[in-house]
Amino acid sequence: MIFLNIFWVGVGGFFGAISRYWVSSKFNKKGKSSFPYGTLLVNLIGSFLLGLISASRLASSWQLLLGTGFMGAFTTFSTFKLENIQMHLKRQKGVLITYLAVSYIGGILLAFAGMVISMAF
Template identity: 35%
Template sequence: MTVLLVALGAAVGAPLRYVTGHVLDRDLPIGTLLVNVVGSFALGVLSALGLTGHTMALLGVGFCGGLTTYSSFAVQTSRLGARRGTTYVVLTLVLSLTACALGFATQA
């Protein structure tokens, strides 16, 4: 059952990630940055709510895991080159971790 819930959540999150990246990623990977920050915020909220089991499998692992992307982040960082890539990494990490903390704090 848990595997099916993860797959169901990912079936919603992954297409949203694809569409967002397809529409917004041009010279700079704004779409990938956006999905990673939004997904981090959502995961912070879900964690603060104390969700576990099937609900966390569906929403946290499935949806948020499907929405966010490390692989595209890594490839796009490499394509940006040393200077712009480093800036993109720092920006993504700071914004994503901040969003997660804010999401958690909204429920505290």
């Protein structure tokens, strides 16, 4: 059973990482803006979807595949923190504060919205 669980997490993680790379590469255009739109987008989408998944009545194998695997690899806390540090070092205070506020407040609100929507069905 444990190996099957590991398999589901791994498959989900594989597709989640590929999806994050694709979305980030489309929205984080180097040189055009100092704002990390791609990372923000994957983290906000991920918050909403994880809210949907976590409050759903999906079987545990689907929870592992989609929630732990896919969403764990799709969202990116480490890149988010690195970008925060880079903005701080570049003294981009306004961009940093906006990024932090939208990421945290938006993420919490979207996760909650996802849970509410999931519980309604």
